[in-house]
Amino acid sequence: MDFKQFQLDPRLMQGVQKAGYEKATPIQEAAIPAALRGRDIIGTAQTGTGKTAAFVLPILNKLISGGQRNVPRALIVTPTRELAEQIHDVIKVLSAGTKLKSVTIYGGVGANPQVQALRNGAEIIVACPGRLLDLIAQGHAKMANIELLVLDEADRMFDMGFLPDVRRIVKAVPEKRQTMMFSATFPADVELLAKQALKEPQKIAMGISKPAHTVAHALYPVPQHLKSALLLELLKRTDTNSVLVFTRTKHRASRVAQQIERAGFKVTSLHGDRSQGQRQSALKGFKSGHHDIMVATDIAARGLDIETVSHVINYDMPDTADAYIHRIGRTGRAQRTGDAFTLVTDEDKDMIRILERIMGAELKRETLEEFDYKAPAPPRSESGGRGRGAPRDGGRPPKPAPTPKSYGRNRLAPRKK
Numbered sequence: 001m002d003f004k005q006f007q008l009d010p011r012l013m014q015g016v017q018k019a020g021y022e023k024a025t026p027i028q029e030a031a032i033p034a035a036l037r038g039r040d041i042i043g044t045a046q047t048g049t050g051k052t053a054a055f056v057l058p059i060l061n062k063l064i065s066g067g068q069r070n071v072p073r074a075l076i077v078t079p080t081r082e083l084a085e086q087i088h089d090v091i092k093v094l095s096a097g098t099k100l101k102s103v104t105i106y107g108g109v110g111a112n113p114q115v116q117a118l119r120n121g122a123e124i125i126v127a128c129p130g131r132l133l134d135l136i137a138q139g140h141a142k143m144a145n146i147e148l149l150v151l152d153e154a155d156r157m158f159d160m161g162f163l164p165d166v167r168r169i170v171k172a173v174p175e176k177r178q179t180m181m182f183s184a185t186f187p188a189d190v191e192l193l194a195k196q197a198l199k200e201p202q203k204i205a206m207g208i209s210k211p212a213h214t215v216a217h218a219l220y221p222v223p224q225h226l227k228s229a230l231l232l233e234l235l236k237r238t239d240t241n242s243v244l245v246f247t248r249t250k251h252r253a254s255r256v257a258q259q260i261e262r263a264g265f266k267v268t269s270l271h272g273d274r275s276q277g278q279r280q281s282a283l284k285g286f287k288s289g290h291h292d293i294m295v296a297t298d299i300a301a302r303g304l305d306i307e308t309v310s311h312v313i314n315y316d317m318p319d320t321a322d323a324y325i326h327r328i329g330r331t332g333r334a335q336r337t338g339d340a341f342t343l344v345t346d347e348d349k350d351m352i353r354i355l356e357r358i359m360g361a362e363l364k365r366e367t368l369e370e371f372d373y374k375a376p377a378p379p380r381s382e383s384g385g386r387g388r389g390a391p392r393d394g395g396r397p398p399k400p401a402p403t404p405k406s407y408g409r410n411r412l413a414p415r416k417k
């Protein structure tokens, strides 16, 4: 469907063009007309479906079609700072032909610039719950004129314990408003929130908990102690663009990032132990291609939209199918293709079965030729004695480390498929 059919304000069509969108995605096709009519919406949209533009365009259209300027009129509540920035970026592009202003509000950074942006008359607020409540309490963020409310990734906000804050925010905005809520899953608490916050919502379900079909999945069975060695081999042998590696814990994320760095790759990491500044520069370096690989935990990387991600590698199988879908939603976004590799051990059998059921197909098992799957576990010392490139979790004797220079884009051996 062509964007023209939505009959959006011509100023927004400039933004759509600038964003490079040609045809609306299915969620946009379903959500935009309903949202333009002022309906409340519950969207079950998987990541990478174009859901941000599905709520941003109707918001912008409403705000420029009349009403006050220089007061907050739309509020988008989202679980993480990274998501807030990403939504803010989409708003910036799509609103380029308008004079609307948007501000991001989240903790971990100074409040002054946020307060200043509010004073400068931002009409759109993209916020994480905690800091927003602070700024509301201090009288800096005024909710009296909010006419559009978006609750994004509601299930994640629930997982992170934000629902009480979200309820407070819902109470702080006027009752007469349009509300849109997006969630990949609907645990009971999220259902309840939907009942309380939305009025006769139109339900829009898009590919419920099924990963984008543009992603190829492969499982790599491996003993736990050889995971790092296998990961390094995969990185060396696969033709990749940007690679996102997921681990289960923050500690493991930094350890794996160190191992990858020692093997000569340009790598960064994103997890809860890093400061806001470090997280921002990690993301920037990864998005710009300065770092080819980013190692992340689920919470830190939730919802990230990085166009160049060609491969997601699950160093650890995630705990839930939902987390798997969100992780691999980082690749194969909006019709692009991507690969998802998951290193699996015997303990992951149940999770594999669940994933296969959801996807309605058996997942491919792959083995790496000439990789020594029988290598013994190394001594459990955490320090000393290992050369550059030596996998800490054991494995084959290291190859000589390649020079970082050889790892440009489209590097390495031919893509093994």
Ligand code: AMP
Pocket (backbone or CB within 6 Å): 019, 020, 021, 022, 023, 024, 025, 028, 046, 047, 048, 049, 050, 051, 052, 053, 305, 307, 333, 334
């Ligand atoms: P989202 O699900 O909102 O995170 O969007 C995923 C990706 O799809 C982002 O990179 C968007 O820029 C892109 N996108 C959104 N809408 C469209 C569209 N209509 N055509 C092409 N790409 C799109």
